Amino acid sequence: MRRVGFWVCSALVFSSMVGTGVFTSLGFQAAVLSSPFVILALWVVGGVVALCGALSYAELAAALPRSGGEYHFLSRIFHPAFGVMAGVVSVFVGFSAPLALGAMAFGSYFSRAFPGVPPGVSAPVVVVGLALVHGLTLGVSGRFQVAATVCKVTLIVGFLVAGFFLAEGADFRPARGDMMLVASPAFAVSLMFVMYSYSGWNSAVYIAGEVQNPERVLPAALTAGTLVVTLLYVGLNAVFLASAPLSELQGKIEIGEVAARHLFGVSGGRLMSGIIAAGLIAALSALTWAGPRVAQVAGEDFRELSWFARKSGTGIPVQALAFQTAVVMVLLASGSFEAVLLYAQFALMTCSCLTIAGMLVLRWREPKLPRPFLCPLFPWPPLAFLAVGLFSLVYTVAVRPVQAGAGILTLAAGVCLYFFVRKK
Secondary structure, eight states: OOOBOHHHHHHHHHHHHSSTGGGTTHHHHHHHOOOHHHHHHHHHHHHHHHHHHHHHHHHHHHHSOOTTTHHHHHHHHTOHHHHHHHHHHIIIIIIHHHHHHHHHHHHHHHHHHSTTSOHHHHHHHHHHHHHHHHTSOHHHHHHHHHHHHHHHHHHHHHHHHHHHHHOOOOOOSOOTTHHHHHTSHHHHHHHHHHHHHHTTTTGGGGGGGGBSSHHHHHHHHHHHHHHHHHHHHHHHHHHHHHHSOHHHHTTOSOHHHHHHHHHHHHHHHHHHHHHHHHHHHHHHHHHHHHHHHHHHHHHHHBGGGGGGGOOOTTSOOHHHHHHHHHHHHHHHTSSOHHHHHHHHHHHHHHHHHHHHHHHHHHHHHOTTSOOSSOOTTTTHHHHHHHHHHHHHHHHHHHHOHHHHHHHHHHHHHHHHHHTTSOBO
8 A cells, every 4th residue: 555655754754863863962972072063063974974875775765665674675685684684673773772762762851841750651651652553544654743743843943943042152163173083983983873863864765665656755755854854953953052061961861951941941941851752752653653664574575474464454564563662662671871872873874884885786786777766976975875884883893892792793683583584
């Protein structure tokens, strides 16, 4: 059933991207990078890399329009073992981990707005509630996603306007030593936080099987969504940095509350925390909607995983949705925010780099394959993405070996799983 159009696809991309990362990760960057110029440059680089990735994925999605994302692409280009690996990463890391992180952030902001409600209560409640919404019908999912996205856009634009008039300002001019920071391991690891914030630029490809005219709609939605989010991210982080001293942002998760408290006072900070918590629902909703489709496609391909492919009478993969929700609840009960984020982004970046490398391989191996959309300025966008991705991966292994090791083990487990299932 192909019912999803451009606006719903764009809303899915926007909501998947604008969520936990932009309202939480600046504090970790401020802790290791002392320059507002370098931090803002970090977000510009992240936006350019995300756009390069979106253009590359758009070509793949138009040429190979089936739900499943990296699982489908890597299976088709390289080998089903790589597809299963990407599927495992998508189910356990790509969607479940961001959902858990988003729920943690939601609980943290919600408790700031309503001190009587502990984060450990509100986080699982929002996860289960969204699973119930997306377990109804595809139409309900689409309408809910568009409505949540409109609310989120209103929030961000309002905050940007207020910050423009009320923020005291920050010095964003480059200073001596800034270029040394850009070439440092701290910049590379901070880039993992930023790329996590931009993750979701590829979200629409996971529901490609439900999109009308995917060869036209998917490239347009991926590109438009990524461009809009890049502009908003740079503006939003400029406001955060201009609103509060860098020392107060360092190591904080609730950076939106810290900035709002400086702009509007204590009461205004609490109100903004509640608004940000409401805005996070759109990102959590997008992940809840798209994630089960990966397990569903794997279930269609492998008999031993067919349980995930079962749908309700309205076409919703409810058993895959229930499994994802259970994994999220487990992650909520274990792990710190920073550790889970770095582990998740390492595995995600590895799969994205493999997929974009696959796009280059497909161009060389199958030059006559119909491609309704061609990546502009080829081969520079995929090469730029791979260069920055490998830069951040190598430094993460060197600086955060535990999180990188956990990501590598997850990737290896995905490859091993392939040998325990057999193709239909």
